[in-house]
Amino acid sequence: MLRTLAVALAVLAVALPATGCSRRVKPVVETPKEYTKPLAEGASALVEVDAATLPAFRLTPAERSALQQGIKHSLAFLAKPSSATRFPAELPVTREQVQAGLTDLAKLLATASDEELDRAIRTRYRAFMSVGWDGNGGVLFTGYYTPIFAASYTKEGPYRFPIYKRPPQLVGGTVHEQAQWKRRDGTLMPCPEAAELESTGLLNGHELAYLADPFEAYVVRIQGSAKLRLPDGKVIDAGYAGTSGHEYKSMGAALAADGRIAKEKLNFFSMREFFRAHPDELPTYAAKNPRYTFFTVTSGGPFGSLGQPVTSDVTVATNKAIFPPAAAMLVQTTVQDGNGRKLSYVSLRLDQDTGGAMRAPGRADLYMGVGEESERRAGVQEYEGRMWYLVLK
Numbered sequence: 072m073l074r075t076l077a078v079a080l081a082v083l084a085v086a087l088p089a090t091g092c093s094r095r096v097k098p099v100v101e102t103p104k105e106y107t108k109p110l111a112e113g114a115s116a117l118v119e120v121d122a123a124t125l126p127a128f129r130l131t132p133a134e135r136s137a138l139q140q141g142i143k144h145s146l147a148f149l150a151k152p153s154s155a156t157r158f159p160a161e162l163p164v165t166r167e168q169v170q171a172g173l174t175d176l177a178k179l180l181a182t183a184s185d186e187e188l189d190r191a192i193r194t195r196y197r198a199f200m201s202v203g204w205d206g207n208g209g210v211l212f213t214g215y216y217t218p219i220f221a222a223s224y225t226k227e228g229p230y231r232f233p234i235y236k237r238p239p240q241l242v243g244g245t246v247h248e249q250a251q252w253k254r255r256d257g258t259l260m261p262c263p264e265a266a267e268l269e270s271t272g273l274l275n276g277h278e279l280a281y282l283a284d285p286f287e288a289y290v291v292r293i294q295g296s297a298k299l300r301l302p303d304g305k306v307i308d309a310g311y312a313g314t315s316g317h318e319y320k321s322m323g324a325a326l327a328a329d330g331r332i333a334k335e336k337l338n339f340f341s342m343r344e345f346f347r348a349h350p351d352e353l354p355t356y357a358a359k360n361p362r363y364t365f366f367t368v369t370s371g372g373p374f375g376s377l378g379q380p381v382t383s384d385v386t387v388a389t390n391k392a393i394f395p396p397a398a399a400m401l402v403q404t405t406v407q408d409g410n411g412r413k414l415s416y417v418s419l420r421l422d423q424d425t426g427g428a429m430r431a432p433g434r435a436d437l438y439m440g441v442g443e444e445s446e447r448r449a450g451v452q453e454y455e456g457r458m459w460y461l462v463l464k
Contacts, residue, residue, distance in 0.1 A: 404456025
């Protein structure tokens, strides 16, 4: 009884202010960060800032080499006449400016010291910052990677969960464009959602390969590419071949909303653990994402949305309708290394890819590479930061 009374009094002491000069302190309510907030119609995703205020950075020899390789891929994309159509008039950055900047940057990476490179960026380049979700540059940086999963061309033994080739009935279907589905009579209708495509047998006969783990098959759909290790040891590349075009819906957000995984513990690894413990629930949550991705066997990849190979720790995925494709950029955020240590991160990167969730100025995806260590880093990458596009004066 005394303990109950003491607890009740303690609660009252916290809830009620003392009389006299004391004032009630209003609780601080944080505004939810709407990283997926779309850009207002007619607004620009970029704002020019003083390049002298950019954060300092240093590059290792390996980072310089990776950037030089990535620049070759960006320039190969820009050399195609069709790339001109990827620069809408409302972008404050032109294709020619991106080409000139990349050519200059390649020379600097080959000859300039870190101090000279940093000084050149601040004095020879203009800086265009993403306005972010809040108008002040806030961008959520997540991570993606290329998994290596066991698979088979045939449905046998544990290999029962398919990924699919692009069906001939699919018409259109770019990253942010709704695809059409050709009926038997030749007329078109909107492409069915993922759950309907799978449950009705519309994709039967178009299986590319079968995986042994249903969650891994779903991960391939989300990542957009994978390396598949066949039973004979051969490794093939499953590359992007189109999408249904439906807006991506996060399975993780649904799990958190249903209380299945605590929001603060939600990441790739907690989801994988959950579905291994509750495999019967995977179809229900997978169906909440209507988007479907199709694949083809490629070589020389993995490839990004520009049709060029992506480069580990160089490529960034954004919405190419509002940001300049192939362009050089400076990224500042937090990352984790392979041992789970948080690190401050400032580095040059290249905007070479896109993704279904990359629709807003407050979202960007960092490509981490291939395999298990890249998986560990990408699976926990979810930190705010800023990004600036660099344009030669």
